[in-house]
Amino acid sequence: MTARIISGTEISKQIREELKNEIEMLRARHHVIPGLATVIVGNDPASQTYVGSKVRACQELGIFSANYPLPEETSEKELLYLIKTLNDDPRINGILVQVPLPKHIDENRVLTAISPDKDVDGFHPINIGRLVIGEKSLLPCTPAGIQQMLIRSNVDTEGAEVVVVGRSNIVGKPIANILLQKAAGANATVTVCHSATHDMANHTRRADILIAAIGKPRFITADMVKPGATVIDVGTNEIGKTPAGKRILCGDVDFDNVKAVASAITPVPGGVGPMTIVMLMANTVKAAKMAHGLK
Numbered sequence: 001m002t003a004r005i006i007s008g009t010e011i012s013k014q015i016r017e018e019l020k021n022e023i024e025m026l027r028a029r030h031h032v033i034p035g036l037a038t039v040i041v042g043n044d045p046a047s048q049t050y051v052g053s054k055v056r057a058c059q060e061l062g063i064f065s066a067n068y069p070l071p072e073e074t075s076e077k078e079l080l081y082l083i084k085t086l087n088d089d090p091r092i093n094g095i096l097v098q099v100p101l102p103k104h105i106d107e108n109r110v111l112t113a114i115s116p117d118k119d120v121d122g123f124h125p126i127n128i129g130r131l132v133i134g135e136k137s138l139l140p141c142t143p144a145g146i147q148q149m150l151i152r153s154n155v156d157t158e159g160a161e162v163v164v165v166g167r168s169n170i171v172g173k174p175i176a177n178i179l180l181q182k183a184a185g186a187n188a189t190v191t192v193c194h195s196a197t198h199d200m201a202n203h204t205r206r207a208d209i210l211i212a213a214i215g216k217p218r219f220i221t222a223d224m225v226k227p228g229a230t231v232i233d234v235g236t237n238e239i240g241k242t243p244a245g246k247r248i249l250c251g252d253v254d255f256d257n258v259k260a261v262a263s264a265i266t267p268v269p270g271g272v273g274p275m276t277i278v279m280l281m282a283n284t285v286k287a288a289k290m291a292h293g294l295k
């Protein structure tokens, strides 16, 4: 068997088209233009690449974007002041502070300072809490993107065994909670594995849907995958550079061997990454509608 490829590039294009229409409708009917502020502290090249993609996506879709590239030595106080200003700015519906932040800044304090209504990353404790209790909230972008990939490629989660490898606050914990929800129709049986899990392969081999979010290149090997499983690869590990200086990316899944066992698999690049960006745009549109009391 060779697995069907679930293309994040294709699915994200489809969602972009839907968003474009919705944004045009908001503008024409309600005179609303969604606005996103991106804040990046320091000059990590990978972070700059991601923020660059986000800004381009805004331009393409008709979202207003305001960008705040700040020097590495920005103090926590200055950053908190900027966030307060953005919280109060009616043109801004979404605030994204790129993580990781420099070590002298308390990341939790900063993320908690963002108004929950403008928290398009879905990292604020209020939004995490709403997700866990099954209330409507802004969902973290990578997990929301994974959910859309499953829905739009007809992978049924109802009653399925889902195994998530990785327990980060930005991927592992939220995707586990999203797929566990009954109300939203996900309704899966969810196991979360991590670095202290005994006999990890024993868990992963039971998965109908295996989600790899560990941050280790090719960690998931073919012997860890149940024949016919759907495999979602969240890894974006930089394993080198091309002679031209372009980053070479590799997922958390040993793609070439696992695709012979799985029935569906996401590639890296071109899988979860592009979905993360489009869901940020979707959250910005959602936040704009909430801000204007629109359904």
Ligand SMILES: Nc1nc(=O)c2c([nH]1)NC[C@@H]1CN(c3ccc(C(=O)N[C@@H](CCC(=O)O)C(=O)O)cc3)C=[N+]21
Residues within 6 Å of the ligand: 049, 050, 053, 096, 097, 098, 099, 100, 121, 141, 142, 236, 247, 249, 268, 269, 270, 271, 272, 273, 274, 276, 277
């Ligand atoms: N506040 C915050 N929110 C984030 O959502 C956030 C963040 N901080 N910090 C870093 C991570 C990482 N992340 C990615 C987004 C897109 C791709 C992506 O589009 N990847 C392309 C390849 C891009 C390339 O070639 O470098 C792909 O997989 O096809 C990857 C990774 C968002 N993050």
